[in-house]
Amino acid sequence: MIRALVVALLAPTWRTLPWAPLAAGGTLGLALVGAPALLPLTLPPVVLVDLVRVAALSGALGAAFLLDDPAGHTTGAVPTPRLLRHSLRTALLLPLAAGWWVAVLAVARLAPASGAGLPYGALTVEAAALTACSVACAAGVLRWGGGTAAGSTAGPAVIVLSASLAAVPHRYRLFVAVDDPHWADVHRYGWAGLLAAAVCGWFAWSLQPTTRRPVSGGFGGRRAFGAAGSR
Template sequence: MRWALLRELAPPALRSARLLPPAIGTVLGSAVAVAPVVAGVELEVHDVVLLLRCSMVIMALGAAFVLDDPTGRTTEAVPVSRAWVSMLRCLAAVTALGAAWTVQLAVAPLAVPAEARAALPSASLTLEPVTVVAWALVLGSLGARFTAEGSGGVLAAPGMVLVVIAVMLLPEEAAPFAQPQSEGWERSRWIWTAALGAGVLGLGLLLREPRNRGRGWPGSQSRTVEPQPSVHADSS
């Protein structure tokens, strides 16, 4: 019952979302990552890592808009919790960004000499965009609560820029943007893992709908209180 309803809900939920900013972010980010390969420029491993990190920030800025809901006020009475609509949009964004990131990981290392490509830790590097996108969704969901018409991306995008700048200014022992095969690389993986856990937890809490909204799956029983007619005694 639930999965059937979700399949029916997915098309309108995606059509009403702001998909243009995530699409633009994905295209621009991918262009940044693969441009050296297209141009035939040879790079070092740390240069490719830098380009991939720039790409993930650009894509995350676009993802911050995916939870915007201009139709929010006109869809108050829907058969499911709005949290499920938001989760569908998050899933669609993560799927699209994951596909783009996979292509970038396959193409970007081609700018590095073949004998040096093994130094690029693709698997552990993927932890970074997953975390950044999770926090972009957190900021987007948080911003939607403080803006009219659910335009959380307007606050989330500059917030993401400020967060990235602040992270880059952290001391070396706490810096998550370590270079592969450096002394701080393994330590930075633990930092990213902790940040990812906090982001997923925060997103889960922000997507939860207050209980007093009174929405649930069809067939779920909700207790309602019917108003009792008031009795007025006639005095004459």
């Protein structure tokens, strides 16, 4: 039954994906890493790594709109679990995001840079963590705020998170330089831990709420109870 439901939801979900912000974030990210390839300047590895990081943030901002659904008010009334709807949207994004990230790294490799090559694995963990935080934040906004649009809130939240990760004292900083002696540990424990926490948050906030909250209305001041968080 679940398989049949997923098959039935595939096409409608694909059509309602927020293609405009996804395409905008992806295009901006590719443009950022592609610009140095057109310049005759040789970039130091630190600068090239930061450009790839900004491209990853651009993609994460586009992913912040993944769970936005203009028809959310109608789909919330059907017996389709919200976790299934969110999972389907996320599953459709994953291959697109993976292909886009491979393109980002391939374009960045064309940029003239001095020193060793890019740390592809570590940067991929950073990009995955930022994107997961973005989608998890969107799920949290929908879970606690209701409505059908979360990208306009989740996007700025990811920017604030990224700025915080870059501004904290060096001991707790995740955005470290590529030549930092703690580079490997930061990615093994810090970024990987953030990725795991974001996935857990997305899962928890995508669950259908079981509590009900009172909504004033009805005749004679009686209260009608509606399910909290219809999305």
